[in-house]
Amino acid sequence: MIARSLDEALTPITDGCVLAVPREVSGVAMAATRALIRRGIRRLHLIALPTSSLQADLLIGAGCVETIETSAVSLGEFGPAPRFTAAVTSGLIRVKDATCPALHAAFQAAEKGVPFMPLRGLIGSDVLTHRKDWKVVDNPFGNDDPIVLLPAIKPDVALFHAPLADREGNVWIGRDRELATMAHAAAKTVVTVEKLYDGNLFDDPALAAGALGGFYVHAIAVAPKGAWPLGLADHYGADAAHLADYARMAASSEGFAAYLDRHVHAQRAA
């Protein structure tokens, strides 16, 4: 359960796999992301639940992504995600545009083991027009009430960063419950954590309420500050100076290459 190294924990994430990752505030496994780039992973089908920021931009810029399914990719207050933007305008990646609750609902369908989930909204939008895999049906319990059906999303691997795990493989995620949904939906889940918890998380009812059972977790690696330069809520904030540097450097492909050299390739995983 507890891997000997970060690279060992990441072995289920292979070229061409469908990889689910969380939004910026929920615990993004950035140390793991850098390790995947160093390994030279290719052709990922990346699914952001429901948005992404630096993580998707780095993977796209490094040429690791073939398709991204997301509601948005943005660096937030640091501006547009430059490598995402460049890749889309150059036609280098395929985007499956979604809307946040559609991704949440499609993961929930997978965790329930049902083929689809209905969702309001969407009708009359070009988001729906471009999603041939989504269908509009008439509500079978209503009368002339069109509603969209979304097929379940079943990722090969879910990858996220959390504060704690115990040696039984249970992971403490706190109130970021979409991490549990991701893990329930995915065939395998890989987690990096700040540190190991001495004891069993399920022995303390307060901790158990925020825990994800190790049954769902394939591998855990300890990666202190594993979300850096993003923040980990309630633990540490984002590294604003670094993110501003990134936004500046990644504005050009040369600058992005220099960023990778300096912060990804030159730095071995902790």
Add this chain to the structure above:
Amino acid sequence: MPSAPRDSTPSFRDEELLADVIAGLIGNARHAAIGASSPIPAAAALLARARGHGQPQVSLLGSRRQSFFTDGGRELFDCAGQGRIDVFFLSGGQIDGEGNINLVGIGDYAQPTVRFPGSFGSSYLYYVVPKVILFRLEHSRRTLVAKVDFVSAPGTSPDNVHRPGGPIAPITNRCLFAFERQRRRFALASVHPGHSVAEVVDNTGFAFDRPPDVPVTPAPSPETLRLLRTVVAAQLTEVYPRFVAEIFGAPEPA
């Protein structure tokens, strides 16, 4: 959009004027939710709450303190789907005269000339939240267009589509519009101090209604400015420290 204090009026910033106008639009709603990267709408909602002695409930995405959600990112959308969120804010790389918004891109979808971040929750929230306030600081023919290149969410829907929500009022750095859902058209509601109707017409890519006399957006009162710079600034700094430092300076004691 930073700006210097105006010299002809008691000193306030554009951001404070906008927050005051938006707080008025929020009114006595039960629950206002604010998405990511929205410091002015967030300030407005906290201002409305300070004036309303705790009403509305304010949920700030990205905040641990100004949020009661414990069921992950989906709870906001589930809450909205049930009608438990009365006010939300959306923006758009493009907004057109029928209230359609585009957060995806310009040109061909597969290989656009300009790509925006993406639709976020708009393709859902625009339909289910009764009062959606469109907040777009940049008021230009580039942003306010005759027709959007991509519809992230339409301004209105056919009668048989479940649509309790939609836009009520776009607000920009120059003016406030009102949206008339039945007519699928905007009307100019007020022009901000220091701006003119002619300037609004020149910089707007869509046609809109305007009354013979367009009012000037009222300046924030001293009490409003006091609330913004004390209570609101102190609450906002958790999520938007850079904005608070730039606009309000260090929060003053309440």
